[in-house]
Amino acid sequence: MQKAQDAQLITRIAAQDQAALRGLYARHQARVFRFLLRLVRQEAIAEELTNEVFMEAWRHAASFEGKSSAATWLLSIAHHRAVSSLRRRREQSWNEEEAAEIADAEDDPEVQLQKTDKASLLRRCLEALSPEHREVIDLVYYHEMSIGEVSSIVGIPESTVKTRMFYARKRMSELLKTAGVDRGWP
Amino acid sequence: MSEDETTFSEREEIEMLLPWYVGGTLDATDRDRVERYLAHHPEVRRQLDLIREERHETIMANEALPTTPAGALDRLLASLPVDRPHLWRRLLDGEGLRAVALLFSQSAPRSVRFAAYVAAVLLLAQGVAIGAFMLKANDGAYQTAAGRDGSAGGPSFFIAFTDAASSAAVTGLLQDVDARIVDGPKPGGIYRIQLRTGEASPSAEEALRRRLAERRDVVRLVLPAKE
Numbered sequence: 273m274q275k276a277q278d279a280q281l282i283t284r285i286a287a288q289d290q291a292a293l294r295g296l297y298a299r300h301q302a303r304v305f306r307f308l309l310r311l312v313r314q315e316a317i318a319e320e321l322t323n324e325v326f327m328e329a330w331r332h333a334a335s336f337e338g339k340s341s342a343a344t345w346l347l348s349i350a351h352h353r354a355v356s357s358l359r360r361r362r363e364q365s366w367n368e369e370e371a372a373e374i375a376d377a378e379d380d381p382e383v384q385l386q387k388t389d390k391a392s393l394l395r396r397c398l399e400a401l402s403p404e405h406r407e408v409i410d411l412v413y414y415h416e417m418s419i420g421e422v423s424s425i426v427g428i429p430e431s432t433v434k435t436r437m438f439y440a441r442k443r444m445s446e447l448l449k450t451a452g453v454d455r456g457w458p
Numbered sequence: 459m460s461e462d463e464t465t466f467s468e469r470e471e472i473e474m475l476l477p478w479y480v481g482g483t484l485d486a487t488d489r490d491r492v493e494r495y496l497a498h499h500p501e502v503r504r505q506l507d508l509i510r511e512e513r514h515e516t517i518m519a520n521e522a523l524p525t526t527p528a529g530a531l532d533r534l535l536a537s538l539p540v541d542r543p544h545l546w547r548r549l550l551d552g553e554g555l556r557a558v559a560l561l562f563s564q565s566a567p568r569s570v571r572f573a574a575y576v577a578a579v580l581l582l583a584q585g586v587a588i589g590a591f592m593l594k595a596n597d598g599a600y601q602t603a604a605g606r607d608g609s610a611g612g613p614s615f616f617i618a619f620t621d622a623a624s625s626a627a628v629t630g631l632l633q634d635v636d637a638r639i640v641d642g643p644k645p646g647g648i649y650r651i652q653l654r655t656g657e658a659s660p661s662a663e664e665a666l667r668r669r670l671a672e673r674r675d676v677v678r679l680v681l682p683a684k685e
Binding site: 294297409 | 464466470473474475477478481482483484485504505508509511512513515516517518519520523524525526527530531533534535537538643
């Protein structure tokens with residue numbers, strides 16, 4: 273139902289129907305914006321990239337074949353926009369970002385207390401992952417994408433999707449272990 | 459070492475599939491493979507709890523994020539290269555209504571808040587539009603707010619639809635009264651509709667207006683639009 277409605281909207285966008293773009297935006301802006309914000313970490317840049325994503329959807333709606341879902345299509349555009357933006361900014365390397373320190377001697381008591389909470393620690397570890405690891409985790413856990421869909425969005429083989437997710441989870445466990453939480457895996 | 463150069467044990471291969479198994483997005487072949495393995499290696503089930511924990515915190519972290527700032531959609535629309543004649547032709551066919559209905563069809567809390575914000579802005583704009591309409595009607599220098607389209611055909615009305623009105627309900631209503639949208643949406647979500655049939659007497663026109671107004675599930679506002 274959702275997929276059919278999205279496909280209908282995209283067909284109308286291909287005919288330059290602005291109301292249809294409003295509809296598609298209303299349905300997917302939160303997903304796209306959050307996906308981008310998690311990668312680029314700055315709201316202003318995430319908003320700019322979100323607009324670029326929907327602008328590209330406006331321009332290239334006619335090329336949407338409906339083989340994938342609209343969400344997969346939009347996130348695929350968003351992925352490429354985010355990668356370009358990160359490379360352009362050179363603030364962090366897409367592939368080689370150093371994981372942030374979990375422990376920080378300067379933390380105030382409240383933060384120290386939060387760090388003892390396992391859930392908070394887990395979230396801090398998620399934040400400390402490299403963008404590519406964080407991206408695959410978000411796509412699988414939050415956006416509920418299948419292996420094939422992640423492959424399509426990120427532009428990597430399905431086998432790499434599986435190993436990337438595996439290593440992302442391993443890295444998260446290592447970071448937790450460093451912070452004093454041994455999950456017993458790997 | 460790259461992500462693809464390692465040879466993995468069967469257990470590791472199964473572990474790789476578990477995030478999708480937990481999320482219910484694994485295809486049938488892989489799901490059967492995982493379930494067969496879990497049946498013989500119950501100790502691996504502990505992994506499922508770890509994954510649920512990771513999944514929960516990932517969802518929480520994402521849901522804590524904002525959505526696009528107010529005005530972002532307006533900025534996007536303002537930057538679009540619009541093919542106006544084509545767009546208007548489609549709007550005049552009434553297809554634009556579907557997107558209006560879709561805008562209010564999301565159920566996520568943030569989306570609802572966004573929709574409520576948009577609705578509030580539209581209602582405010584509608585008040586201004588109606589006020590201007592009444593002032594013009596009273597000073598004898600009336601001119602339709604919706605423009606000059608639709609001069610041929612039957613009586614016309616300004617109409618606004620309820621937030622809950624589905625596109626099917628709107629289309630059905632228009633078919634019931636044999637009308638079409640000739641202009642809009644204007645500020646406040648107001649459209650101008652016109653009957654396809656010829657002129658009607660004032661009493662017949664008022665009867666039709668009342669008939670439209672009675673459809674409160676679909677119609678929020680209906681006013682005669684005199685030429």
